[in-house]
Amino acid sequence: MEKDLDAVLTDFPKDKFRDHLVDWFLSEKRDLPWRENKDPYRIWVSEIMLQQTRVDTVIPYYNQFMQQFPTLSDLANAEEEKVLKAWEGLGYYSRARNLQTAVKEVQENYEGKVPSTIDEISKLKGVGPYTAGAILSIAYGVPEPAVDGNVMRVFSRILTISDDIGVPKNRKIFEKAVKALISHDNPSAFNQGLMELGALICTPTNPACLLCPVREECLAFEKGLVNELPIKSKKKKPKPLQLVVGVIQNQEGKFLIQQRPENGLLANMWEFPTAEVESDTVQKNEILAFFLNEKYDLQSGKFNYLFSVDHIFSHLIWKMDVFFAKTTSNVESETYRFVTLDECKELPFPVVHQKIYQQIEKSLL
Ligand code: SF4
Numbered sequence: 001m002e003k004d005l006d007a008v009l010t011d012f013p014k015d016k017f018r019d020h021l022v023d024w025f026l027s028e029k030r031d032l033p034w035r036e037n038k039d040p041y042r043i044w045v046s047e048i049m050l051q052q053t054r055v056d057t058v059i060p061y062y063n064q065f066m067q068q069f070p071t072l073s074d075l076a077n078a079e080e081e082k083v084l085k086a087w088e089g090l091g092y093y094s095r096a097r098n099l100q101t102a103v104k105e106v107q108e109n110y111e112g113k114v115p116s117t118i119d120e121i122s123k124l125k126g127v128g129p130y131t132a133g134a135i136l137s138i139a140y141g142v143p144e145p146a147v148d149g150n151v152m153r154v155f156s157r158i159l160t161i162s163d164d165i166g167v168p169k170n171r172k173i174f175e176k177a178v179k180a181l182i183s184h185d186n187p188s189a190f191n192q193g194l195m196e197l198g199a200l201i202c203t204p205t206n207p208a209c210l211l212c213p214v215r216e217e218c219l220a221f222e223k224g225l226v227n228e229l230p231i232k233s234k235k236k237k238p239k240p241l242q243l244v245v246g247v248i249q250n251q252e253g254k255f256l257i258q259q260r261p262e263n264g265l266l267a268n269m270w271e272f273p274t275a276e277v278e279s280d281t282v283q284k285n286e287i288l289a290f291f292l293n294e295k296y297d298l299q300s301g302k303f304n305y306l307f308s309v310d311h312i313f314s315h316l317i318w319k320m321d322v323f324f325a326k327t328t329s330n331v332e333s334e335t336y337r338f339v340t341l342d343e344c345k346e347l348p349f350p351v352v353h354q355k356i357y358q359q360i361e362k363s364l365l
Contacts, residue, residue: 017217024213025193040114040139041072076107084348098126116140143187145178150198156230157220166233245322246273254338271353311352
């Protein structure tokens with residue numbers, strides 16, 4: 001395909017394409033909070049939040065995050081628990097943790113100034129080729145490609161690239177194409193124009209070709225291939241995982257919560273004690289009792305079923321059965337605490353466990 005791409009690029013009307021895209025972006029761009037200025041820190045935060053999350057969802061989180069952590073040093077010096085709390089609801093919490101690790105690195109190694117070269121910026125935690133290209137082009141005017149799934153879709157159509165956009169190694173092909181076409185006068189408007197085109201016009205289904213600023217140059221439109229491209233392999237279905245959750249209340253009416261391990265999914269967040277099980281009900285009770293009995297002297301010696309709740313991640317589904325028990329124990333440790341439901345709300349809690357305390361609030365209190 002690379003040979004074909006070279007041939008396509010040779011004949012492609014590059015200047016016309018660039019001008020149409022950049023002019024359209026400059027006149028039609030949406031007013032978004034991260035476009036207020038070229039502060040690389042603000043752009044960085046927006047790009048991390050926008051990964052796997054829609055613009056409309058991100059805006060209120062972004063505004064609130066910027067109020068809480070207006071500068072890079074505010075974020076670098078913040079407690080991790082506060083950062084996770086501000087991120088709560090956006091999901092993919094490793095993004096927040098990596099972002100904070102990286103801004104600390106910028107503070108320590110680059111005197112608080114976000115690096116402006118591809119080599120330096122790419123070394124920061126959580127900064128992949130897309131984020132690096134977006135920050136460099138938008139904040140510093142460096143002509144680096146910023147290729148995500150949207151840009152691959154748009155380029156697949158414009159240049160009729162038939163390589164599967166679901167295969168990670170094919171990103172290189174699209175980066176090469178963007179490098180060949182990017183505007184050196186205004187790389188920021190070019191990259192943002194591509195992103196905006198993918199979001200508003202060249203959408204996954206029913207692209208609005210009749211409103212498209214680059215329709216004249218678009219090869220898929222010319223050849224009637226708009227509905228055939230891009231080629232994208234199907235994602236694997238999320239794997240179901242059976243979990244039991246213990247809502248355990250002490251004699252003061254407080255609930256036991258535990259902190260998740262510092263690595264892996266939802267790292268360091270708080271939750272009601274949770275264990276993975278086979279689906280059989282009797283076994284669930286046994287596992288819960290075993291899980292907690294040693295430390296927690298359960299009054300009834302048995303958990304009562306409350307309700308079930310599912311939560312879908314990109315790669316797995318948590319199928320959770322929630323049980324209730326009373327305890328006379330008050331034992332706490334670094335990773336186990338007894339708290340009121342109001343105190344739960346002050347801690348970083350995964351959304352599905354928030355659903356649980358909301359249900360408990362309704363049914364138990
Ligand atoms: S003409 Fe249609 S397919 Fe081509 S870039 Fe524009 S919206 Fe996408």
